Amino acid sequence: MSNQANSTVISNQANPTVAALSASAAYPLANVTKTAPQFEAITPRWLTRLFEWKGLDTGIYRLNKVKEGDSPLEVLCSLTHTEEIPQSFVNYEETPREYVLNSISTVINVQTRVADLYGKPFDQVQEQLQLAIESIKEKQESQLINSDDYGLLKNASDSQRIQTRNGPPTPDDLDELISKVWKEPSYFLAHPRAIAAIGRECTRRGVPPQTVQLFGSHFLTWRGIPIIPTDKLFVDGHKNPKGLGGKTNILLVRTGESKQGVVGLYQAGLPGEQSKGLSVRFRGIDSNGVGSYLLSLYCSAAILADDAVAVLEDVDVGNYYDYQ
Template sequence: TSPREYELSLAQTVLHVHTRVADLYNDPMNQIAEQLKLTVHELRERQEYELVNNQEFGLLHNADLSQRFPTRNGPPTPDDFDELITRRRNAQYIFAHPRAIAAFGRECNKLGLYPDSHDMGGERVMAWRNIPILPCNKIPISNTQTSSVIVVRTGEDNQGLVGLRPAALPDQHEPGLNVRFMGINEKAIISYLVSNYFSAAILVPDAVGVLEDVELGR
């Protein structure tokens, strides 16, 4: 069979700035640059949401059925996390909603176990078996107060999860993201079109695993 083709997803918005603001309030900070920074942050947040939840390429919907399983008893236990890790080689990151991380911490406390901590760019995060557990509030919580925990192996060389984006874009501002000047209208509003292109591919089934029906408790 031919390899699967991935169409890049697009998150896009228009940034409007009045020329008066750009002219008068550029010291000490460039107002257009500051507004653009906020706009880019919003688009990157949207990208993170889609990478988790998108039907076409999001991790929750595209993890292989053989790599999904429920918790043993509801709350996320060390045994559940061990199974999540041992079902794949070279697991690198665990992603969970902050409430799921708190629930895991409570289960560890009940057993007198203390999760590791891991340095991520100068910040200490909880870890299990030396695999960092990273908070992700884009993982949804159901009406019954359950969520999911995702484990991934990344990188093409590892046959893992890889992010997809254009190699280069006209007017590129950051990788996969460009900013195009649209002009100034009759009301003296400057407009910029900000576009973010992205997708993700799971190269082999065991690159991503999902622990399902994770009860969050209080």
């Protein structure tokens, strides 16, 4: 026995490669720290946080307006005149616009065997529902901007649209937007690349934008108005554009019902309500052991007055190298 041990030692000294447990063999015994599924498409969705939201009882919102003339004085419609006080009334539009809430829905199916056997450390059903909810909310923000029916970009008045002066967004362009939404403007909305172009152009002119802190994050401002980033204002019609150039739009928005601004609409009191206008309902388990969940989000937006939104069109986002 002693001779055998000595022989082993001598052998190891002669061969510097010592037999040891390999990493691949050890791996099955090791604990692995795991993350929840990382969904790169998720954004901060600042727009939905900044909106003033109004819950509806029936899913319909009627926007009553005064029938106006060229001057506020023309709103008063005289019935009779006396030597003392003229008698008048304020007339209303006879066919006001009605907004019916839009539905964004999807169905999530999860095999119960999978949920039962592979439910730790992450609940498979909850992870699937959460990822679906995030996707729906991303769609919601996109619709608030781009929907043909109620999106801010498509429903801004023609009188509130202006063209860029010289390609990239300039301080003059931003001031022109402010002249369109001069009654208590709330924030600009722009693609991140458009915001970078604003910063470059303002710095080039010697007026670098200041910053403000909202929701624990810093935002550029112009004339004290925050410039909020969103990738739902597409560049060349794409959410994630390729290349360095491209055209986009910039919005200036006034929000709030009391300010006759923009108001977000949602259905209040839904069964299975998770957040404003969003519900999750369990549909049951079928004969194949598949559990089904219906996710529905009901929303819309109303521009209460034409001067609540202005659009700067055909903004050239350019690129950093154009300024070198």
